Amino acid sequence: MNKIFVIIASLFFVPLSLFAKWEEVRIGTEGAYPPWNGTNAAGELEGAEIDMATEICYRMGVKCTFVAQDWDGIIPALLNKKYDVIIAGMSITEERMEKVDFSIGYMTDGACLVVSKDSALASYQSELESVNLNNSDAATQKVVGSVVALLKGKKVGVQGGTIHQNFIEQYASSALLSTYSTQDDLNLDLGAGRVEIGLADCGAFDDYMSKKEGSNLTSVSPSMGGGPFGDGVGGAFRKEDDDLREMFNDAIKASLADGTISTIAKKWFGRDISM
Template identity: 35%
Template sequence: MHRRSILSVGALALAAVLSATGMAQAKEWKSVTIATEGAYEPWNLTRPDGTLDGFEVELVKDLCARIKIECKLIPQDWDGMITSLNAGKFDMIMDALSITPERKEVIAFTAPYAATSAGFAALKSGDLANLAGTGTHVKLTGDAAHDKATVDALRAAIKGKTIGLQAATIYTKFIYDNFKDIADVREYKTSAERDLDLMAGRIDLAFDDTTYLAGAIAKPDNADMALAGPEIGGAIWGEGEGFGIRKSDPELKALFDPAIAAAIADGTVKRLSLKWLKVDVSP
């Protein structure tokens, strides 16, 4: 989610206008409404009884207790989440939201509470199970010359295949920039919908945050799914994942940044990420 961030030019422009028109006097926050997708397991998920749970849900409860502020979590579709934030429908976003230069043009962020890698998943029984680089970790910068060897090896293996990814995420640009000319790229409203098509053989590869993919692979229905190719980290994904806030609400950053720092320092972020994500994502 991990993960997540590229907006169209039109969406960026609209969000910027909404942000500018939403400027207000500094305020004292006693309660805050936080949007999450509730469908990006294990970062956030919705239980059968309708309650929200997951790594971010547990973490935000801890942070709000430290700050001594009332926090209300609400489910919100990923598509349009940033525009809705700037329109005032809620106060913050906590949804594996990557901190990127593009997003900083229209919203502000707290300090990051996580930093993760991304990668491909394929069927164990398929011909891409041993995709170039499987079992390795690489760091990409976004500079074509620096990243060339890794990307070229993947291009050679993926040529003519179909890649599925959730729409409007940080991974969209990476996939389109590097593979659109040699592979078919399909976008999905949710990662779960994409996973169904992978398991059914309608696409060859999924690309997503590796913590999300690890959770998906652990599900019985996805027993034939496995990570394929290298786990990709580094500056290409930005600074990490943080809360998204309106530029007109700097007080929220001032409130949450010290709590995030404390949760990282005392091991809370590590403990919760190991519980839910099976890896320490402390930034």
């Protein structure tokens, strides 16, 4: 009888544990944002951030477990202590910093606009390859202006609660915005033609466009960064866990310095997006 009770109890409650010295760290990720973090056919998490986090945990000498969590609730679940850090392609923005603290950035990717090859929008050409919205020079202003003009009155899809949604709301409120709960859903609807323009990290689209279903899509805009797009991607921590954040910062610095993160980025993105 007692044995049965113990088995049932352990099914429900993983032992109450005190992590005084961070011997175990739980990492929250989405598992639906390849190549940052995705799920493969074996049901396992994979992606650049999964490789990177595994490497960082090895360097810190801690045991890490991954917890999959929908993007919708990814910050609330961190605050609720469901896991201890978010490594999920999350850009460092001031809005989020009101609730969480970030590690130093480890990778950064511009934001891209993607349209169907058949659409008239595909002929749009930008004068610059990439723009940083923090700059206020005339060339940047002109390109941003033309992007905003392109978005006007169009059906634009973004993942909800992202920097991309913020950009549309702040810069192009005249666009007809649809928000999706995952990047995969946005990709499916772009492929189906329900939205005319998709906005997300360039890498997230590259992955889809390289597949058969996404082959009719093309990226049109300059790659954009800065401003509402934030300052690169970092790990998010609860405000009180400064010690854990420092541990991550040291390990990230070391892996950036010796080129480990750069190697991982090249493997998954085909280009070096490490910071």
